[in-house]
Amino acid sequence: MLKMYRLKRIALKIGSNVLTRKDGTLDITRMSSLVDQIAELHRNGLEIILISSGAVASGRSEVQVKGKLDNVSARQLYSAVGQAKLINRYYDFFKEHGIACGQVLTTKESLGTRRHYLNQKNCVSVMLENKVIPIMNENDTIAVTELMFTDNDELSGMIAAMMNAEALIILSNVDGIYNGKPGHSGPEVIREIDIDKDISAYIQVTKSAFGRGGMITKYRIARKAAKEGIEVIIANGKTENILKQLVENKSDVICSRFLPSQKASSGIKKWIAHSDSFAKGEIHINANAAKALSGEKANSLLPVGIIAVEGEFEKDDIVRILDEKGLPIGVGKVSYDSKKTRELIGKKGNKPVIHYDYLYLE
Secondary structure, three states: OOOOOOOOEEEEEEOHHHHEOOOOOEOHHHHHHHHHHHHHHHHOOOEEEEEEOOHHHHHHOOOOOOOOOOHHHHHHHHHHHHHHHHHHHHHHHHHHOOOOEEEEEEOOHHHOOHHHHHHHHHHHHHHHHOOOEEEEEEOOOOOOHHHOOOOHHHHHHHHHHHOOOOEEEEEEOOOOOEOOOOOOOOOOEOOEEOOOOOOHHHOOOOEOOOOOOEHHHHHHHHHHHHHOOOEEEEEEOOOOOHHHHHHOOOOOOOOEEEOOOOOOOOHHHHHHHOOHHHOOEEEEEOHHHHHHHHOOOOOOEOHHHEEEEEOOOOOOOEEEEEOOOOOEEEEEEOOOOHHHHHHHOOOOOOOOOEOHHHEEEO
């Protein structure tokens, strides 16, 4: 008899520090345990999109480098070797359960246009429809620094939004976000996090041993996803049966849950929300426009509120929106190119430069 879960589809991100031993080798035992849990959930009807780190760390333990490599070259080399090792392990483990899995490598650039974004969504959708578990990772072999995701946390947030996941589970090597420094007496895990309250002051900015990001990145991505109506859970991937406990909503499991907004975003808004790094230019607005955009009523950005335009962009490109002090307000898809937008600065009675439907506010 199939179990009934409160969730139907989740994005699951497994961090490097969960899958890697202290010596940099792949933790096969941990990996096998997580696959066992995923397999059971899958058999009971839960759709799972797996975003897995570990390729670079896995490859690092296999290759003896001659001479010194720069960071990008090292990532390309280690990931080329490590990704093959990683996906083969997953393939073998899932095969033991009679489950097919498939590799999906992507880059930030390949998700930068709406057409490519929807093509990627279609690929993953077809896999899910045919009971294949997608295993996604950034294609580090061709990514360069300026076109890289911050880490797989950023990628997982985009994938969760793209695939309309009800929840994003981020497995790390800590129990969640603490109200102090982990490992010291006193601090405790913050069990529920309201997205309207800023708790970034609690978060350490240090990065993990094998991953590129840290808890501050997880927090930023989690808040954004929760604003889009996605429940986000940060938990310790080394805890026994952690995934099953989270999905079955066990009350005693230690983790940090970001409470999702009750107002879900549209598909286009979700894409725009994760497109700030693809922005082609900037639009600076006055205080009245900033106040109007941040109000409870839905408002578009009109030319009358614009005070400056920076950079060159075409119609339908993504641009950043900043206030008079240069502080970021949001991102949006423009209705005009940069030349026309400059001609419209401060004018009344024109159509929106960015319509509300194509606007995401921080």
